[in-house]
Amino acid sequence: xxxxxxxxxxxxxAGTFAxxxxxxxxxxxxxxxxxxxxxxxxxxxxxxxxxxxxQFPGPVQVVEQASALFDEHREQRAKVAAFEQRQEKRxxxxxxxDPQAQVKRRSYTGKPSYLDQIFTSIYTVLFGFLLASCxxxxxxxxxxxxxxxxxxxNPIIQVFKPVSPLAWLPLVTMVxxxxxxxxxxxxxKSFLNSAFTVMLCCLWPTVINTTVGVAGLDKDLANVSxxxxxxxxxxxxxxxxxxxxxxxxxxxRLSLATGWMxxxxxxxxxxxxxxxxxxxxxxxNGSSNSLSRIMVAxxxxxxxxxxxxxxxxxxxxxxxxxxxxVLR
Amino acid sequence: xxxxxxxxxxxxxxxxxxxxFEALRDVDLKxxxxxxxxxxxxxxxxxxxxxNIVAGLEPATSGGAILNGKEISGPGPDRGVxxxxxxxxxxxxxxxxxxxxVKSVFKGRKSAVEMRQWIEHNLRLVNMEHAQSKRPDExxxxxxxxxxxxxxxAMEPQVLLMDEPFGALxxxxxxxxxxTTMSIHRELGxxxxxxxxxxxxxxxxxxxxxxxxxxxxxxxxxxxxxNLPRPRRRLELAEDPTFxxxxxxxxxxxxxxxxxPAEGPIVEIEDAPNVDLSSDPDSAASDASRAA
Numbered sequence: 111x112x113x114x115x116x117x118x119x120x121x122x123x124a125g126t127f128a129x130x131x132x133x134x135x136x137x138x139x140x141x142x143x144x145x146x147x148x149x150x151x152x153x154x155x156x157x158x159x160x161x162x163x164x165q166f167p168g169p170v171q172v173v174e175q176a177s178a179l180f181d182e183h184r185e186q187r188a189k190v191a192a193f194e195q196r197q198e199k200r201x202x203x204x205x206x207x208d209p210q211a212q213v214k215r216r217s218y219t220g221k222p223s224y225l226d227q228i229f230t231s232i233y234t235v236l237f238g239f240l241l242a243s244c245x246x247x248x249x250x251x252x253x254x255x256x257x258x259x260x261x262x263x264n265p266i267i268q269v270f271k272p273v274s275p276l277a278w279l280p281l282v283t284m285v286x287x288x289x290x291x292x293x294x295x296x297x298x299k300s301f302l303n304s305a306f307t308v309m310l311c312c313l314w315p316t317v318i319n320t321t322v323g324v325a326g327l328d329k330d331l332a333n334v335s336x337x338x339x340x341x342x343x344x345x346x347x348x349x350x351x352x353x354x355x356x357x358x359x360x361x362x363r364l365s366l367a368t369g370w371m372x373x374x375x376x377x378x379x380x381x382x383x384x385x386x387x388x389x390x391x392x393x394x395n396g397s398s399n400s401l402s403r404i405m406v407a408x409x410x411x412x413x414x415x416x417x418x419x420x421x422x423x424x425x426x427x428x429x430x431x432x433x434x435x436v437l438r
Numbered sequence: 439x440x441x442x443x444x445x446x447x448x449x450x451x452x453x454x455x456x457x458x459f460e461a462l463r464d465v466d467l468k469x470x471x472x473x474x475x476x477x478x479x480x481x482x483x484x485x486x487x488x489x490n491i492v493a494g495l496e497p498a499t500s501g502g503a504i505l506n507g508k509e510i511s512g513p514g515p516d517r518g519v520x521x522x523x524x525x526x527x528x529x530x531x532x533x534x535x536x537x538x539x540v541k542s543v544f545k546g547r548k549s550a551v552e553m554r555q556w557i558e559h560n561l562r563l564v565n566m567e568h569a570q571s572k573r574p575d576e577x578x579x580x581x582x583x584x585x586x587x588x589x590x591x592a593m594e595p596q597v598l599l600m601d602e603p604f605g606a607l608x609x610x611x612x613x614x615x616x617x618t619t620m621s622i623h624r625e626l627g628x629x630x631x632x633x634x635x636x637x638x639x640x641x642x643x644x645x646x647x648x649x650x651x652x653x654x655x656x657x658x659x660x661x662x663x664x665n666l667p668r669p670r671r672r673l674e675l676a677e678d679p680t681f682x683x684x685x686x687x688x689x690x691x692x693x694x695x696x697x698x699p700a701e702g703p704i705v706e707i708e709d710a711p712n713v714d715l716s717s718d719p720d721s722a723a724s725d726a727s728r729a730a
Contacts, residue, residue, distance in 0.1 A: 136664040300591040330525035333495055338593060348538060352529040431529030 113349050161290055167385025169401035172409070173401040189383035190218045223318060223381060228410060233386035234301060235373045235418075238308025245309075246316035246365070247358060251346060253317065254354070275311035275372045278378055282306045300382040307376045308369040315364035323357025352431050359426040363419055368416050385411055440627050441468035442595055443492065446498050447501035448489050461487050463503070463655040467648060469592065469597075472621055474630045477686060478648030479659075480696070485633045486601055488650075491676040493519050503727040506596060514644065515543040518590030524582040526574040526589075533570040536560060536589045560592040561585070563622055584618065592620065600632040604639065607652035612636075616643060624669060637692070641684045642670060649691045659696060662687045708716050 149169050168173070185213035197215065204211050222230070253260040285303050298306075327350060335345045351358075377386025389407050392400040423437050448465040463485045469475050477485040490496040492503055494513040503510040505517070513519075526535045544553060547592050561567045564584040574582050584602055590598055603619075604612040623630060623643075634640050640647045644664050651659040657669060664684050668676070675681040699703045 118508070233469060328525070330521045330523060330528060331723075333519070334523070334525050334527075334539075334589075336495065337493065337517070337519050338515055338542045339513070340538075344542065349531075354528070434450050 150180060157186070161401065163396055163401050164294070164398045167405045172405045175399055176406045178399070179224040179321060179403065179406060183225045186220065186223040186226075189220060193218045201294070208431040210398060215396045220332070224388060224406075227383065227385050227388045228414070230301075231373060231386070232414060232418075233376065234304045234382075235308055235366070235370050236303040237301075238373070239312050239362075239369050241305065242309040242312030242365060246361070247314045247320055250317045250320025250355075250358070250361070251324050253321040253348065254327075255346075260321060260325070263317075267314060271311075271314040271318070274377055275307045276379060278310050279307050279376055281308070285378065298383075300380070300436060303380055304373055304376050304384065308373050310366040311372045312369040315363035315368065319364070320354065322359075323354030326357070327353050333423045355426065355430045356435070359422065363422045363426075366418055366422055367415060370411075374411055385405070405434025439615065440470070442506055442604075443467075443631075444472045444504040445492070445501070446504075448488070448491060448498045448503060449500035450484070450491065450496070451499045460655045461653055462491075462655050462657065469629060469631065471678050472627045472629055474643055474645045475631045476647045476697060477642050477650060478635070478647055478692070479656070480652055481635075481690050482622070483653050484656040485650055489519075489599050489631060489633055492597065493517050495519075513673060515539070515593035515601055516596045518593040518595030518598050520586050520598065520603045521583070521591045522602045522605055524574070524579075524586040525587055526582055528564075528574050531559060531571050531573055532561065532566060532577070535585060536576070536592050539589050540569045540592050555590060561587040563591060564588045578611070580607050580615060583607065583615060587615075587619070587622075591626070591628075592612070594690070596629065597626050598630045600630065602633050603637065605635060612639070617672075619643060620668075620670065623701070630662040631644065637688045637717040638683055638686060641681055641690065642672060647688055649696075652696055660687075660691050 138276070153168045153170075156166040156168035161273060201213050201215070204213065222377060231381035249263070283303050286299055286306065290297075315344050331349055331353065335349050340348070373384065374386040374389070376382065378390045379386075381387055381390070385407055389404050392403045426437060427433065439513075445465055445467040446464060450462040452459045453459075465488060467475075467488075477488060477700065479485050484678055491498045492505075492510065494517065496728055497511075510517075527538070530538060536578070537553070540548075540553050540557050540661075544556070546554060546562075556670055558567060561570060564587050566581060566584045566588060569581060573583070577585075583606075587600075590600075594717070600619075603617050603653075607615065614709050620643060632640075632643065646664045648693065649660045649662070650656050662684055664680070666678070666680055668682075
């Protein structure tokens, strides 16, 4: 390569980089402006609100508390590590004295850190959502394929759909504690309570949207399937499912969003571990930092909800045959 | 004549919540093996209903249709359907669309290799072997319709049913597909029933043209036999007296004896069930533009 050619290539590369940079700037300007405006508005209004727990937290206090919560999490982890170490030492000593000795290991029982609460909540919502989807998608397909099944299921769906899942919470709690009796439980009861409550509210949007999607199958495509006499399962797999992926995913996304909202409320109400409990504890605690910490939780909940929804979109893109479809 | 298909006294009435609509009454038609028959008539005259009854997609309210000595009671691959809007699965490639039909129809009768050869053979018949791995949205309207024809042929049907197969295509593409259809008919000798709005197309392709009266209670008004030798060549036929005579008979029937209904089309239950029916008199054209 001659020197000029190399220089030209270099210029071209610099050119594409500049274009890329410019596009990035143009894409980011509007969202960045929106965020800055919001932060300013928040800061000014927060400084004008005084509560019995002090001034309403502005962005600065919230960032401080967020990093404090993270530090506490690290301290907590250090404590757990220290505890494990002590326990191991004790066991070693005991075994040295008497190799036949009964060894008992205990798990750390301290307060869960903020990050622990986050993961508990995510784990719970995904579990409940997964259970609900396993029921709702097949049910929706059946209702969409068969007018009779739809008419049979519809009254029940319509009555249960508007019920706040929190109304179910006491019933779920009682049933779980009565039915789920185990010496060595795989799941905590509180976890199951939250998960089932989430499940009960995740069912309906998925059932309804799947039904609508399946029932809206193009008549010609359905006729093709009749003419070539596709077996029922093949019909569902090769024709119904690909055609209704967009509607199924609309339902799933609505379900997951509702499930996430409901979970926080359920955790507050039932004192089940998770972000909801964290908020409630902070509220009861009532220290000068509480409001800022609750605000951290509020933002965390929003961000996780957003990430969950993006995750669903990615899944939809993976499952959808139409990769060009604009998904919002 | 020993008919492969025998429609006798076929009637169809649609019932909605309050009212009923009699679309067809006393349709009698016998079609011989290897015959190419066109159904022509104004929009809403029940052509598609006849086709759907033969396909088994809709049951007749009265009378019956007998295919090869057996009464038609439901759809099946012995009556391959070419849909007006191709009806290809947009998520399957050209090959997979035909494969879906072949696998279902020949399950247990053909080996995997035979199936592949059969699919490729049928795609070659319609000159689509080069686009096997393309999705329907990557090919033109005419090509999609070719694949639709290949899929129907791949079912090895006793009767090929074509519901305005070229209605949504431009004139040049339409002419090409007419040639393809003629050559396939010549080669395979299959029995074809085709719905069309196009008089020239009907005369060019058909052995007989069945003209239907306007609904409600539409029936067969007149049948003209096209005594033209095959293979037929479009350009030579333009000045052929038989061709022009047949053409005139059909045109007279459609535009003199059976004017389109005065107050717009009768609700087209069988043509476009899902479409908002505005009072557009030329609904064939709007059908075409919708499909395009």
